[in-house]
Amino acid sequence: MSFRQFALNNIHRNASTYIAYFLSSSFAVMIFFTYLVFIFHPSIIKDQTGQTASYGMIIASYITFIFSFLFVLYSVSAFLKARLREFGILTILGAQRKQLNYLIFLENILIGTASVITGILGGLLFAKLFLLFGENILDFKLPMYPPILSICVTVFAFMALFSIISFMTTIFIRQRKALEMVQGSSKPRKESKASIWLSFLSVASLSYAVYLIAQDGHEKSAALALLFNSIGLYFFFTQLSVVIIRLLNRNRLFSWRGLNLLWITELAYKMKDNARMFFMITMIITISCSTAGSVLAIQNYVENTFTESPFAYTVSQRELDSTKKGISVTQKIEHTLKQKSISYQKLSSNTLELAFQHVGYIRFIRHSEYLEMAKALSLPLVSLQDREALLLKSPLITQKDSLDKLAHLSFESPQLTNSLGNLKIKEQYTKTLFLSEYTAVVNDKTYDQIVSVLSDPDIIDQRYHYLIPSWNNHTIPNTNSIELKTGLELRQWEYSSPIDSTEELDGYINSRAQEYYTRKQLTSIAIFIGLFIVAIFSIFIASFLYFKLFIDLQHDQRYYHELSKMGLSLKEMKRAATKQIAILFYIPLFFAGIQTIVGLSAINPLFSTKTDTVISGLWALGIFTAIQTVYFVIVRARYLAQLKRVMV
Numbered sequence: 336m337s338f339r340q341f342a343l344n345n346i347h348r349n350a351s352t353y354i355a356y357f358l359s360s361s362f363a364v365m366i367f368f369t370y371l372v373f374i375f376h377p378s379i380i381k382d383q384t385g386q387t388a389s390y391g392m393i394i395a396s397y398i399t400f401i402f403s404f405l406f407v408l409y410s411v412s413a414f415l416k417a418r419l420r421e422f423g424i425l426t427i428l429g430a431q432r433k434q435l436n437y438l439i440f441l442e443n444i445l446i447g448t449a450s451v452i453t454g455i456l457g458g459l460l461f462a463k464l465f466l467l468f469g470e471n472i473l474d475f476k477l478p479m480y481p482p483i484l485s486i487c488v489t490v491f492a493f494m495a496l497f498s499i500i501s502f503m504t505t506i507f508i509r510q511r512k513a514l515e516m517v518q519g520s521s522k523p524r525k526e527s528k529a530s531i532w533l534s535f536l537s538v539a540s541l542s543y544a545v546y547l548i549a550q551d552g553h554e555k556s557a558a559l560a561l562l563f564n565s566i567g568l569y570f571f572f573t574q575l576s577v578v579i580i581r582l583l584n585r586n587r588l589f590s591w592r593g594l595n596l597l598w599i600t601e602l603a604y605k606m607k608d609n610a611r612m613f614f615m616i617t618m619i620i621t622i623s624c625s626t627a628g629s630v631l632a633i634q635n636y637v638e639n640t641f642t643e644s645p646f647a648y649t650v651s652q653r654e655l656d657s658t659k660k661g662i663s664v665t666q667k668i669e670h671t672l673k674q675k676s677i678s679y680q681k682l683s684s685n686t687l688e689l690a691f692q693h694v695g696y697i698r699f700i701r702h703s704e705y706l707e708m709a710k711a712l713s714l715p716l717v718s719l720q721d722r723e724a725l726l727l728k729s730p731l732i733t734q735k736d737s738l739d740k741l742a743h744l745s746f747e748s749p750q751l752t753n754s755l756g757n758l759k760i761k762e763q764y765t766k767t768l769f770l771s772e773y774t775a776v777v778n779d780k781t782y783d784q785i786v787s788v789l790s791d792p793d794i795i796d797q798r799y800h801y802l803i804p805s806w807n808n809h810t811i812p813n814t815n816s817i818e819l820k821t822g823l824e825l826r827q828w829e830y831s832s833p834i835d836s837t838e839e840l841d842g843y844i845n846s847r848a849q850e851y852y853t854r855k856q857l858t859s860i861a862i863f864i865g866l867f868i869v870a871i872f873s874i875f876i877a878s879f880l881y882f883k884l885f886i887d888l889q890h891d892q893r894y895y896h897e898l899s900k901m902g903l904s905l906k907e908m909k910r911a912a913t914k915q916i917a918i919l920f921y922i923p924l925f926f927a928g929i930q931t932i933v934g935l936s937a938i939n940p941l942f943s944t945k946t947d948t949v950i951s952g953l954w955a956l957g958i959f960t961a962i963q964t965v966y967f968v969i970v971r972a973r974y975l976a977q978l979k980r981v982m983v
Contacts, residue, residue, distance in 0.1 A: 346446065359874050367403070411501075534575040609919065668844070681799060682711060685796070699775050702782075722758055725764070729769075743757040822852070
């Protein structure tokens with residue numbers, strides 16, 4: 336038998352353990368290859384939105400490759416640790432270190448080559464479906480093409496990865512003596528120890544993180560909360576969990592009930608051994624769910640922005656250069672609408688933005704201009720005296736609780752305070768006129784007084800608003816919507832107008848449907864990319880746990896074999912083993928849920944707009960939990976089948 340046949344036989348003999356490693360590696364190669372097919376697509380390079388998606392794919396491919404490297408490194412190291420006894424026997428039988436290193440290298444290269452081939456073949460089958468998804472999101476054709484460059488880059492990248500890791504893992508064997516390898520994992524395990532001080536540090540860090548989140552949100556508090564929460568979680572897994580399990584073990588009322596003693600005793604060892612893995616998995620799930628929560632919340636905000644925007648078009652006037660001729664934007668909009676026989680109502684506003692104590696910036700509008708808008712939009716018609724204000728709070732921004740109790744608006748400017756004093760808030764309504772802004776309505780006399788004190792005409796923002804009754808904002812527009820098509824047509828005109836040194840546009844167009852479409856494309860791209868990254872993470876997490884279980888399989892088989900001799904039934908074995916497996920799968924998910932709530936609660940106040948990131952994050956966590964439950968059922972069935980063989 337040749338050395339290569341020996342390596343192949345080793346792979347065949349350990350097929351039950353290697354299969355998850357092989358499939359996970361193949362899946363990573365397939366996703367990486369599919370990303371490259373998208374990145375190098377000829378149509379993507381030519382389109383601006385496609386280039387944005389391409390940049391996201393490049394980042395995703397880097398993430399996939401980095402985690403593939405860590406995953407393969409961990410998997411190979413775990414396999415070698417599980418096979419120490421085998422390597423020790425080979426050493427005693429006369430195998431040289433060079434031969435062992437070559438054996439390890441050969442096995443890794445064989446599995447790596449098979450993974451790369453399988454991944455690329457799977458990617459070729461999957462790429463067309465991936466491009467079809469891309470077509471729906473980017474709204475242009477992505478035909479299949481010969482992905483020669485993608486194949487070359489994938490083969491080079493992953494073969495280099497498997498080769499580097501093969502060389503790295505041989506160091507693990509060189510540092511072991513033959514006797515130590517023969518003993519392998521059968522050496523008696525020492526009782527887990529923990530530091531009381533580090534356990535207290537864990538509690539203190541987690542408590543301080545909760546305290547910081549309870550404070551008013553700002554960037555420094557959010558960053559500190561995430562930092563202390565991560566420190567507390569790490570020491571929880573490595574230190575505090577050992578203390579808790581030890582206390583449970585000493586509590587006879589609990590530990591002597593039913594089969595608790597069996598799984599708690601094993602958990603005391605496994606928790607310490609798996610602490611870093613638990614922490615890593617928890618952080619991966621937390622990052623995935625937090626990112627998903629933020630993206631989903633932003634997508635909801637994009638939809639709400641459309642449904643809360645009363646005007647189909649808003650034109651902000653700009654100051655023209657005296658040497659240039661202005662091209663009228665409003666005339667272009669009106670001409671386009673008349674061509675399409677679309678009736679509209681044109682409204683105007685002259686607003687200015689001022690800073691106030693306890694509130695921030697508020698946009699002011701004349702009462703006479705507000706009344707025109709109110710009649711058109713069926714808003715409350717309120718009469719205002721001098722130095723009285725009607726406050727409109729946008730539903731798109733995070734509301735301040737103190738604002739409801741506010742009776743007066745206090746200017747931050749000393750000039751305005753001396754001239755006008757405070758403005759009395761007569762009434763408050765939740766309604767948006769100017770998207771994500773507070774709006775205050777004052778009578779014309781008060782408005783003119785404010786302008787005269789400021790004496791700066793440039794601060795006045797002149798806008799024209801187009802209300803189109805036939806285009807309601809209650810239904811999200813699709814690609815066939817006339818409103819969207821018209822908005823895209825106007826955007827194309829705005830960006831491609833033949834402007835030279837003698838003329839320029841006299842304003843900027845804000846199209847409600849076009850803005851929604853552009854933002855939705857970006858969030859859809861983020862979700863599109865994120866789904867595959869989450870898929871990679873979930874596969875890797877399940878594989879990590881699978882490897883850990885099957886590496887400990889020989890020990891657990893001896894453990895339950897001896898217990899079965901003492902009278903442990905098959906049903907009792909299944910109950911005890913199921914609890915151990917469930918702890919491996921669901922403890923990281925439980926703490927990832929806490930981490931997600933902590934992280935998103937800390938981040939949520941930083942959004943200037945109203946977003947419910949926590950709810951979205953918990954939705955993402957629920958999806959992760961469902962996926963992990965499927966893996967749990969599969970792994971549990973296979974693992975219990977292996978343990979069942981050794982029961983007496």
